[in-house]
Amino acid sequence: MAILVIADHNNEELNDATLKVVGAAQKIGGDIDVLVAGENAGAVAEAASKISGVRKVLHADDPHYAKRLAEPMTELIVRLADDYDYILSSTSTDGRNFMPRVAAKLDVMQISAITGVESPDTFVRPIYAGNALATVQSSDPKKVITVQPTAFEAVGMDGSAPIEKIEGGPFPEVSEFVSEELTKSDRPDLASAKIVISGGRALGSAEAFEKYIFPLADKLNAAVGASRAAVDAGYVPNDYQVGQTGKVVAPELYIAVGISGAIQHLAGMTDSKVIVAINKDEEAPIFQVADYGLVADLFEALPKLQEAL
Amino acid sequence: MKVLVPVKRVVDYNVKVRVKPDQTDVDLANVKMSMNPFDEIAVEEAVRLKEAGIADEIVVVSIGPEKAQDQIRQALAMGADRGILVTTDQEVESLAVAKILKKICEEEQPGLVIMGKQAIDDDRNQTGQMLAALLDWPQGTFASEVKKEGDKLLVTREIDGGLQTVALNLPAVVTTDLRLNEPRYASLPNIMKAKKKPLDKKAAADFGIDLTPRLKKLKVTEPPKRKAGIKVESVEELVDKLKNEAGVL
Ligand SMILES: Cc1cc2nc3c(=O)[nH]c(=O)nc-3n(C[C@H](O)[C@H](O)[C@H](O)COP(=O)(O)OP(=O)(O)OC[C@H]3O[C@@H](n4cnc5c(N)ncnc54)[C@H](O)[C@@H]3O)c2cc1C
Numbered sequence A: 001m002a003i004l005v006i007a008d009h010n011n012e013e014l015n016d017a018t019l020k021v022v023g024a025a026q027k028i029g030g031d032i033d034v035l036v037a038g039e040n041a042g043a044v045a046e047a048a049s050k051i052s053g054v055r056k057v058l059h060a061d062d063p064h065y066a067k068r069l070a071e072p073m074t075e076l077i078v079r080l081a082d083d084y085d086y087i088l089s090s091t092s093t094d095g096r097n098f099m100p101r102v103a104a105k106l107d108v109m110q111i112s113a114i115t116g117v118e119s120p121d122t123f124v125r126p127i128y129a130g131n132a133l134a135t136v137q138s139s140d141p142k143k144v145i146t147v148q149p150t151a152f153e154a155v156g157m158d159g160s161a162p163i164e165k166i167e168g169g170p171f172p173e174v175s176e177f178v179s180e181e182l183t184k185s186d187r188p189d190l191a192s193a194k195i196v197i198s199g200g201r202a203l204g205s206a207e208a209f210e211k212y213i214f215p216l217a218d219k220l221n222a223a224v225g226a227s228r229a230a231v232d233a234g235y236v237p238n239d240y241q242v243g244q245t246g247k248v249v250a251p252e253l254y255i256a257v258g259i260s261g262a263i264q265h266l267a268g269m270t271d272s273k274v275i276v277a278i279n280k281d282e283e284a285p286i287f288q289v290a291d292y293g294l295v296a297d298l299f300e301a302l303p304k305l306q307e308a309l
Numbered sequence B: 001m002k003v004l005v006p007v008k009r010v011v012d013y014n015v016k017v018r019v020k021p022d023q024t025d026v027d028l029a030n031v032k033m034s035m036n037p038f039d040e041i042a043v044e045e046a047v048r049l050k051e052a053g054i055a056d057e058i059v060v061v062s063i064g065p066e067k068a069q070d071q072i073r074q075a076l077a078m079g080a081d082r083g084i085l086v087t088t089d090q091e092v093e094s095l096a097v098a099k100i101l102k103k104i105c106e107e108e109q110p111g112l113v114i115m116g117k118q119a120i121d122d123d124r125n126q127t128g129q130m131l132a133a134l135l136d137w138p139q140g141t142f143a144s145e146v147k148k149e150g151d152k153l154l155v156t157r158e159i160d161g162g163l164q165t166v167a168l169n170l171p172a173v174v175t176t177d178l179r180l181n182e183p184r185y186a187s188l189p190n191i192m193k194a195k196k197k198p199l200d201k202k203a204a205a206d207f208g209i210d211l212t213p214r215l216k217k218l219k220v221t222e223p224p225k226r227k228a229g230i231k232v233e234s235v236e237e238l239v240d241k242l243k244n245e246a247g248v249l
């Protein structure tokens, strides 16, 4: 059996999620190749060649792949698909964008956001905001799968797979990158940080995030997350949203500040190792999943916490 | 330009579903059903495009049980012009939904399809991308802004690192994210008017598409429960526990 893993990257660095997708691929079993499609992404291909247990790296370098738009990515992956029984990517917004398109072109049903591999054709995936786990068996000849990285162990980086340059194309030319506005932050990446501190509606303003949450995050070397309510209100950018329809995180320590604990939020953080909740309402549902709950006004508790650390 | 909006009848987002004791599925008996929230956002966006003079007709489609009529009527009350209900009592997977929608697109020839990024029951996030693939149209997923400029559609997308804007040729498929708009509530007069708007019914079986699921649900189980934690009395106690008990600081 052969498995193609689509690498997550930004043309400069390989994203850690790819190491976890390879971890999932090893559970399925078979020869694992990694596709790096990008523009001037040689460093990423080099990094991918070091992933443990990889047979070879396919490297397609072309300006069309600079932003990994769904249309050219799909055509490339479909072109390579004949040689593979499985095509895997992470649940990054890139993967979620092009993988279903690949699946439809191959006439197979994508298996979305798996959190477990039961056997080569049977997978576990959360449904209903994680309130249930479905075990599904695929009858499709080829399996197109997105992998929830937080659910799998990253493999090591002691490999030395050969890199094979491949041509790009076909290029459909129906979509074009115009611009991007990337959130700048020196803090660790939300998806892979060891500690995450998230703020909710209770913060009340962008300034409050800056005054109460960010300094604490810096002290703990933590990533900052947020509830949908805080993002909708514009306190922090959209990519901070943790939850069913945002990012799923599973850090060593998750600190929820002024977040009520709606099921949609819980779906994104209940796999964290230790959960702390700070909320002034002792009935808040977040306390039902918290290992340590502090009933307090955040505007008093956070400065104290900052000091105590 | 005609805009097509597929809407799904799903469990209401406020319901915490439970797994059936026999582990065959979740228990949906007597729970509140609603339009998928992302689809409400899609309907709202279509109505705004119409109000802005960019769209001239909005057609709403739902594939599901007879009762999915309620969700189509809701969309009509929000401002859509007519509905198509494709009835079936079996669960239809995303790929088959996309194939039915493709046939409807071939018949209706919309200039744009706007749909939800994700149905909150199965959390698959794939039908829009699949429809775009089958039609060979470009896709603008997870949209937080949609603008028509000349003959292109500018779609700003919510991505992992922030926002990205792409220009798409039309026709195209757009899927909605939470920040695209805030859906309106239908007024009572509009709810009354919606009852008179045309609603076509078709049977899914008549589309000549194989609806057999590709994924067999072997079982549905409860996720592992977290052990109940403790309440700490002070910030000092919290820090002490995190350092000395949990060992995470
Ligand atoms: C389709 C859909 C998708 C969604 N996806 C997501 C998602 O991915 N992620 C997500 O988070 N949500 C999501 N939601 C929204 C979710 O349902 C909740 O509305 C949201 O999580 C609430 O955010 P919150 O907890 O910050 O706000 P609230 O529910 O308003 O809670 C604020 C909390 O702060 C506490 N508080 C107030 N003042 C203080 C103070 N001074 N000190 C301490 N505590 C205080 C209150 O007691 C309360 O518990 C989604 C909803 C829908 C419909």
Ligand SMILES: Nc1ncnc2c1ncn2[C@@H]1O[C@H](COP(=O)(O)O)[C@@H](O)[C@H]1O
Pocket: B006, B007, B008, B009, B036, B038, B039, B061, B062, B063, B064, B092, B094, B097, B114, B115, B116, B117, B118, B119, B120, B122, B123, B124, B125, B126, B127, B128
């Ligand atoms: N049965 C259906 N009827 C109409 N639209 C649907 C149906 N299933 C999915 N959709 C559309 O596809 C979107 C994404 O669904 P999914 O890929 O299942 O997460 C939804 O938000 C709807 O717009």
